[in-house]
Amino acid sequence: MAQRRRGAELEKALLDAAWGELADNGYARFTMDAVVKRAGTSPPVLYRRWSDRDELIRDTIVHILKASRPAAPDTGSLREDLLALMRHIATEHVQLITVMYAHLASYYRETGRSPSSLFDPVATGRAAALDEVFDRAVDRGEIRSEILTERIKTLPFVLLRHEILMTFAPVPDHVLEEIVDTVFLPLVR
Structure with missing residues (x-):
């Protein structure tokens, strides 16, 4: 007999199932029933946590962004740290970025949200990881901190x-x- 999932384990299973539905079928065909079926649970279990699909989609996106955030590399140079992060994203996150922008266009239109509202760098932990990379570069004397606005960092x-x-x-x-050698580094040095 399968053990019953509870708490964080159950919530992760539901969010992973919701992500699978988004990735496979997009927003237009995303249903709460499909998530229930994919997660192997019952509707009341899902609806106790999320009252509607848009709320579930938002939490799913935050969940997947947190789970997929790469660790901040420490190669000893800003150039190599940025390239390591970008290589990871450029190969591992193509599906994530595609789903976020292409599959969710209707979500943004219908809810009035924008991609930036889901890509909250504080909620997903991305801000702290980038700050770590840039703080080390400042400490090494590679760049000046006064140049690093949030727009330039991103x-x-x-x-x-x-x-992508x-x-x-x-x-x-x-x-x-x-991108790193001809656009970014000349801008910050």
């Missing part, structure tokens, strides 16, 4: 996201190096 990742959305494929290394 610039290489915005350009990376653009590349233009191809829906992993981004080649030479493109990552071009």
Whole structure:
């Protein structure tokens, strides 16, 4: 007999099932019933936690962004730290970024939310990871802290996201190096 899931284990199973539905079927065909079936549970279990699909989708996105956040690398140089992060994202997160932007267009339109409302860097832990990379670079004397606005810190990742959305494929290394070497580093040095 299968052991009954509870608490955090059950919530993770529900959110993972919801992510699977989003990734496989997109927002338009996303239903609470499909999540229940995929998670192997009952409707009351799901509805006790989320009253509607948009609330579930928002929590699913935050959950998957937290779970997929790579650790902040420490290679000894800002260039290599950025490239390590970008290589991970460029290969491992293509599906995530595609789902977030292409599959959820109707969600954004219907709920009035924007992708930035789901990509909250504090909630997902991304802000702390990026700050760690940049703080080490400042400590090593590679860049000046007064130059690092939030927009500048995110610039290489915005350009990376653009590349992924233009191809829906992993981004080649030479493109990552071009973003870091010809756009970002000259800007901050």
